[in-house]
Amino acid sequence: MLLVEILAVVLLADLVSGVVHWWEDSYAKLDGGPLKQVAIDNLRHHARPREFLAKGYWASSWDLWLLGALAVAASAALGLFSWHVVLFAVLVANANQVHKWTHRTREENGRVIGTLQRLHLLQTARHHSRHHQGSRDTHYCVLTNFLNPLLEEVQLWRRLERAVSRLTGATRRDEPAELAKLGLLPAPAGATRPSFAIRVPVVMPRLMPLRATASAA
Numbered sequence: 001m002l003l004v005e006i007l008a009v010v011l012l013a014d015l016v017s018g019v020v021h022w023w024e025d026s027y028a029k030l031d032g033g034p035l036k037q038v039a040i041d042n043l044r045h046h047a048r049p050r051e052f053l054a055k056g057y058w059a060s061s062w063d064l065w066l067l068g069a070l071a072v073a074a075s076a077a078l079g080l081f082s083w084h085v086v087l088f089a090v091l092v093a094n095a096n097q098v099h100k101w102t103h104r105t106r107e108e109n110g111r112v113i114g115t116l117q118r119l120h121l122l123q124t125a126r127h128h129s130r131h132h133q134g135s136r137d138t139h140y141c142v143l144t145n146f147l148n149p150l151l152e153e154v155q156l157w158r159r160l161e162r163a164v165s166r167l168t169g170a171t172r173r174d175e176p177a178e179l180a181k182l183g184l185l186p187a188p189a190g191a192t193r194p195s196f197a198i199r200v201p202v203v204m205p206r207l208m209p210l211r212a213t214a215s216a217a
């Protein structure tokens with residue numbers, strides 16, 4: 001029962017990370033008033049996926065900690081405080097850090113994070129790279145590999161966009177046009193994590209002699 005409760009909290013936090021990310025990717029524009037900086041950070045991440053790794057932990061996560069603290073305070077005020085709320089707040093507060101780990105190389109992440117990713121207890125780089133491919137309108141959740149396939153299957157994001165359009169008239173932003181205002185182009189596929197790009201030449205020389213040996217035999 002405890003495991004089921006933990007899993008439910010993890011998936012709820014993953015869903016919240018996806019909703020916030022979806023909203024940024026869909027509606028955060030450079031003429032967005034006080035939220036302009038959100039649009040700039042979001043667009044720069046799509047153009048230069050590893051650039052945000054240069055930011056320190058608190059610079060990347062202070063706003064999410066604030067969101068988590070508000071959730072804890074609201075639950076206490078409503079008499080709904082429990083360990084579930086604390087776990088939820090901690091997971092949401094660290095969502096961008098988990099996201100950062102999917103953009104770092106294995107060497108940068110070290111053994112512990114690498115193992116957690118291999119066990120799929122954290123989202124993997126390969127999974128998150130699906131978000132950065134094409135038009136960047138899928139795989140918004142950043143904590144686990146489990147929720148995104150389900151949400152894509154039920155087309156949650158397209159349904160939400162249709163609902164937003166009906167209710168407010170707002171449509172998805174024109175990302176290439178917004179990027180152009182910053183003088184940026186969308187990142188090519190494969191730029192999310194350099195290890196994907198460099199693994200081929202590293203592995204190939206090892207495979208080539210094996211192949212040559214096999215065909216010689």
Ligand SMILES: [Zn+2]
Nearest residue numbers: 021025131136
């Ligand atoms: Zn995105």
Ligand SMILES: [Zn+2]
Nearest residue numbers: 049099103128
């Ligand atoms: Zn990313």
